[in-house]
Amino acid sequence: MANVTITDVVKNYGSLEVLHGVSASVADGEFVVLVGPSGCGKSTLLRMIAGLESISDGEIEIGDRVVNDLEPKERDIAMVFQSYALYPHMTVRANMAFSLKLARRSKEEIDQMVNRAAEILDLSALLDRYPRQLSGGQRQRVAMGRAIVRNPAVFLFDEPLSNLDAKLRVQMRGEIKALHQRLGATMIYVTHDQMEAMTMGDRIVVMRAGVIEQMGTPLEIYDTPANSFVASFIGSPSMNLIDGIVQNRDGASVLETPDGTTWPLPANARVTAGAAVQLGIRPEHIHLDPAGLVAEPVIIEPTGADTHVQMRVGQQVLTGVFRDRPDIALGDTFHVRPDTSRAHLFDKASGQRL
Amino acid sequence: MAVVERTVGTKNTVTKRRKSRLGAGEGRTAFFFLLPSLIGVTLFLVVPIIASVVLSFTNWKLLGQPQFVGFANYIRLFTADPQFWPVVRNTLFFTFEYLVLNIVISLGLAVWISSLKRGQRWFRVIFFLPTFTPGIAVAIVWMLIFAPDGFFDFIMRSLAIHIPSVLTDQNLAMQAVIVVSLWAGVGYNTVLFNAALDMVPANYLEAARIDGASAWDRFWKIRLPLISPTLFFGTVMTAITSLQVFDQIYVMTRGGPGTATATLGYSIFQKGFQNFQMGYASAIAWVMFAMIMVLTAFQFWLQRKWVHYDN
Numbered sequence: 001m002a003n004v005t006i007t008d009v010v011k012n013y014g015s016l017e018v019l020h021g022v023s024a025s026v027a028d029g030e031f032v033v034l035v036g037p038s039g040c041g042k043s044t045l046l047r048m049i050a051g052l053e054s055i056s057d058g059e060i061e062i063g064d065r066v067v068n069d070l071e072p073k074e075r076d077i078a079m080v081f082q083s084y085a086l087y088p089h090m091t092v093r094a095n096m097a098f099s100l101k102l103a104r105r106s107k108e109e110i111d112q113m114v115n116r117a118a119e120i121l122d123l124s125a126l127l128d129r130y131p132r133q134l135s136g137g138q139r140q141r142v143a144m145g146r147a148i149v150r151n152p153a154v155f156l157f158d159e160p161l162s163n164l165d166a167k168l169r170v171q172m173r174g175e176i177k178a179l180h181q182r183l184g185a186t187m188i189y190v191t192h193d194q195m196e197a198m199t200m201g202d203r204i205v206v207m208r209a210g211v212i213e214q215m216g217t218p219l220e221i222y223d224t225p226a227n228s229f230v231a232s233f234i235g236s237p238s239m240n241l242i243d244g245i246v247q248n249r250d251g252a253s254v255l256e257t258p259d260g261t262t263w264p265l266p267a268n269a270r271v272t273a274g275a276a277v278q279l280g281i282r283p284e285h286i287h288l289d290p291a292g293l294v295a296e297p298v299i300i301e302p303t304g305a306d307t308h309v310q311m312r313v314g315q316q317v318l319t320g321v322f323r324d325r326p327d328i329a330l331g332d333t334f335h336v337r338p339d340t341s342r343a344h345l346f347d348k349a350s351g352q353r354l
Numbered sequence: 355m356a357v358v359e360r361t362v363g364t365k366n367t368v369t370k371r372r373k374s375r376l377g378a379g380e381g382r383t384a385f386f387f388l389l390p391s392l393i394g395v396t397l398f399l400v401v402p403i404i405a406s407v408v409l410s411f412t413n414w415k416l417l418g419q420p421q422f423v424g425f426a427n428y429i430r431l432f433t434a435d436p437q438f439w440p441v442v443r444n445t446l447f448f449t450f451e452y453l454v455l456n457i458v459i460s461l462g463l464a465v466w467i468s469s470l471k472r473g474q475r476w477f478r479v480i481f482f483l484p485t486f487t488p489g490i491a492v493a494i495v496w497m498l499i500f501a502p503d504g505f506f507d508f509i510m511r512s513l514a515i516h517i518p519s520v521l522t523d524q525n526l527a528m529q530a531v532i533v534v535s536l537w538a539g540v541g542y543n544t545v546l547f548n549a550a551l552d553m554v555p556a557n558y559l560e561a562a563r564i565d566g567a568s569a570w571d572r573f574w575k576i577r578l579p580l581i582s583p584t585l586f587f588g589t590v591m592t593a594i595t596s597l598q599v600f601d602q603i604y605v606m607t608r609g610g611p612g613t614a615t616a617t618l619g620y621s622i623f624q625k626g627f628q629n630f631q632m633g634y635a636s637a638i639a640w641v642m643f644a645m646i647m648v649l650t651a652f653q654f655w656l657q658r659k660w661v662h663y664d665n
Contacts, residue, residue, distance in 0.1 A: 050560075050564060051563075051564075052560050052563065052564075071563070072560075072563045072564045073563065073564065073565070073566035073567075077564065078564065079560075079561070079564050081557050081560070081561060083555070083557050085555070085557035085558055085560065085561040087558060087561075087562075087576060088580070088662065088664045089579040089580065089582075089662035089664075098562075098565050098567075098575075099564075099565035099566050102565060102566040102567055102571060103566055132664060146561075146565075150565075
């Protein structure tokens with residue numbers, strides 16, 4: 001086990017800079033998730049930690065060692081790839097034993113370590129099969145087994161669940177989390193799925209366009225997003241962002257949208273009249289209230305436990321999540337009230353939280 | 355129950371009959387569409403093959419009527435012809451040395467090309483050029499190089515290396531033929547193997563790097579097994595073409611000096627078109643066919659031990 005420190009890391013491909021001085025730290029035994037949309041640089045950063053990509057500038061430390069110029073094998077890391085990258089010409093056992101054989105461990109030692117990892121991951125019955133004879137979930141477990149046998153200081157996961165179906169993904173999510181708890185190892189996990197990030201990470205690093213937008217625990221990021229990007233990226237369905245200008249009405253600040261609809265602002269909002277802002281309201285913080293704003297349903301999506309409703313309020317299209325099955329039908333209107341005490345405000349120009 | 359089964363049975367029979375009637379109609383149409391190529395295959399492939407089998411049991415001398423002689427040609431070949439066994443030995447020697455060198459050199463070149471950061475396409479074209487250069491033209495140029503007092507001798511003299519004239523030396527003549535064959539034949543396998551190497555997913559190699567594999571380990575333990583189906587294809591095809599070698603020998607040595615470079619391919623030509631023993635030449639051709647079949651079957655048997663198919 002080891003901590004990982006990333007300091008001002010830059011990555012250039014010729015004249016194109018894809019990581020712009022990224023700094024982050026991962027504590028010993030921590031499970032950190034790098035999350036962001038495609039092309040944000042999260043996989044590149046992970047590959048730089050692994051040693052598969054060179055570091056244009058900055059420093060990466062694993063444990064007490066700067067690893068910038070070390071080969072992947074010298075970094076004491078293991079990586080699970082999105083495509084699993086199981087050697088197709090080797091059995092499960094040979095795949096798992098490959099690194100140990102290269103390290104010239106004794107046969108008894110190799111057998112013992114492979115059997116132990118297979119036991120942890122419930123792979124004992126599959127050891128003599130080839131990767132092509134395994135299901136997606138089993139391949140995923142073998143890929144993890146290959147990482148475990150090496151007993152590395154840091155585990156790196158590059159979108160390992162992307163190729164699985166939704167049900168298996170949820171199952172494997174739990175298995176990886178359980179594995180982390182069992183091994184207590186440092187793990188860095190890359191995903192574009194904010195749900196995976198929220199449910200798995202001790203801490204989340206949200207990235208966009210080669211910079212880190214926010215770092216924090218899942219609930220910190222969910223409850224107090226640093227900017228409108230993080231606010232809309234984390235959470236499903238996404239946070240509603242309503243553009244408008246702050247106005248003073250009867251001594252209270254309200255948001256007036258271009259269509260003339262006024263929205264109450266949080267009581268503690270530090271805004272001045274005339275400021276262009278975005279009001280952020282999570283879908284679950286929009287409540288049904290006969291005294292509220294008039295809303296017209298656009299799409300109604302019952303999920304069983306909840307009902308997701310896309311609605312038009314004035315010219316704004318918002319999403320609301322309501323428990324159970326509210327009495328809303330297309331063609332009718334209903335009334336909603338945003339919970340302003342839990343609303344968020346962002347500067348329109350910079351996107352930063354106010 | 356029985357009634358139901360009978361009813362179902364009757365229905366099935368009716369459906370089958372209708373299908374087969376439809377099938378017969380479609381079959382006739384298909385047959386007429388296929389007829390042009392079927393005529394071609396029959397005239398230029400099936401008939402010559404059957405004719406050569408038949409000829410191998412006759413004493414046809416190109417002119418006159420062939421007479422059936424039973425296994426006489428084969429008996430003469432295996433028991434009386436003093437040239438046959440040296441020719442078989444030469445053919446196997448050429449095949450073995452050429453095959454090994456071709457695979458090793460082309461694989462080496464393929465690996466080298468795939469390691470280049472730029473210019474891969476150019477090198478592929480350069481190495482592939484001899485493949486579509488006419489073999490006879492290549493052989494003539496090389497014959498002039500290796501001829502007594504030719505360019506090769508000039509170079510050797512300049513370097514003060516004293517070796518006999520290559521094409522007239524019992525041992526060196528075959529080596530010269532092999533060099534020319536390699537020059538002409540390595541490019542095809544190089545491009546083939548290079549394409550296969552480039553198709554190996556980068557993830558496997560990255561995973562191997564993380565697992566601690568050196569470049570050497572990655573080549574032997576990951577890349578080579580993953581391109582083994584292509585390697586197998588290249589080996590089989592090269593073995594087949596090398597057992598049939600003819601062009602280079604015809605131009606450069608005419609099988610000489612003595613019978614030092616006479617191979618089965620050249621022997622067929624010699625017996626058939628110089629000595630006009632078409633029946634005897636056909637018998638040699640079928641022996642060559644049998645050798646190719648045996649070697650290919652052996653390679654297919656051997657592939658189970660070293661070729662890895664993903665599916």
